[in-house]
Amino acid sequence: MPLFKRLLLRLLLIGTATSIWPQTGTIARLPTTTRAEILARARTFAAHTWKCGAANLNASCSKTYKSDWKPGQVITGVPYNWGGFDNPDAFDRKLARGAAAGAHSRNGVLSCTAGIDCSGFVSYCWGIPLTAHLYGTTNLREIGGKPKYNWFTDLKPGDALNKSGSHVVLFTGYNPDGTINICEASGSAARVICHKTTWSRFKGYIPLQYKGLDE
């Protein structure tokens, strides 16, 4: 094949490859994932069972830390940890090393606690590697776009409902009575939970669809 044709072919291949993977300012190429994979990840967080040891009731880096848990308590759901981005395996490893189980913003910014917060949870479910807490509710729009379909009737499992500066949850399905099912890292519940809820709590929220979806 003549040289210029080989060069042209290479340019075409590079152009095609870069157009498949969406690009953001924070991650060069978004990992692709399916809706089934998103839901499966969410379920691993909500179904993760762990036991709170005595060491996990205290935060070595904070004198005023107060735990949500009791010694020996067995909990289902990865704990809520403000600023945290631990998947279940990372959480278990930190727990075993004596990290405190979960924290809230009223405990301060702590480096010795384990768990996950709302935007870390949605990011991980979308397949973003949790090497660092890259996305919060204020920049989740970089990797999630507003769906073009009807927000009330056509949301799809794996879409998110986001309120910038406040909170984000993962949509998982509809109920016959019109209410919806979500999964979230909840501060008030102190852990990741999946449950039914009404629309009234989502006034002011914006639906987002992950840009790296493989549909």
Added chain:
Amino acid sequence: MAQLFGVLLLFLVSSGAALHVQESSLKGDQQLRKIPLTRTLRIPLIRTLDPLGATGPSRPDSAAMAVWPGAMDEPPEGPSGFDVFEDGNLVVTDPLSRRLALYDPQGTFRRSWHLEFASDSVTVTHDGLMLVREANTGQTHVFDQEGKPRSAGAHELPVQPPARILSGKSGTISTSVPMGASIAVRFEEPGSALLSLESLAIDPNRGIFVAMETTAPEGGADAISLRKTVRRYSLAGALLSETSAIPLDYYVLPIDELRVRKGVVYQLMTTRSEVRINEWNTN
């Protein structure tokens, strides 16, 4: 053959009557009775938790409940559950202080019960017991009005009669009176659609109370916008009244958003500075 036909006809008629009750349409000069917000109880003094822990939780005899304002990417936390006793007294969860607080029908503090856990929801049973949900585990605990734990026994959270959305303009709610009947709900506001239905209460003397969520006719292209009202139907399915729009600007998200007792619709609204109990009297 004639007998068989008669039996078959009787069966079909009775089945149709038992299974479905049509929403009676308003005729002539009948108008839907609109119920404005009747009263707002303001439970005074919300304390914000000191992040350094210098101030502890509320004292048992304190009317003040605790709220935490949250932070970036963390919503506020505070009173999120409530219910109404038969005598009109109100019980409200105070999760950050690990207690339940009791107020009289005028919103005056009466007493509190200490809990060993944070609670986000409370349901009063027909015999005056309290089913209290532990926020961190979802487990339900039973207490009497002295605050003494009781065995769970046969006490379970009430099951709501199922509802179904059929379209943006109609739905049904099953009822237990008569057996197997359902109420037809119609919603015909131009530019708006029915989103969800929830059965709040079935009162043998006052009827059926249904919470409706609908899209806001004024739009919402930038963010989710909706309206919520409560309708009261007769047991025969006639639409009797509808509340004004339920305020939805929640500071602390409620778990127990709406309750109905003796024809009064109650809403829990925890703000930055107080706990409000909004009331719509449909009697």
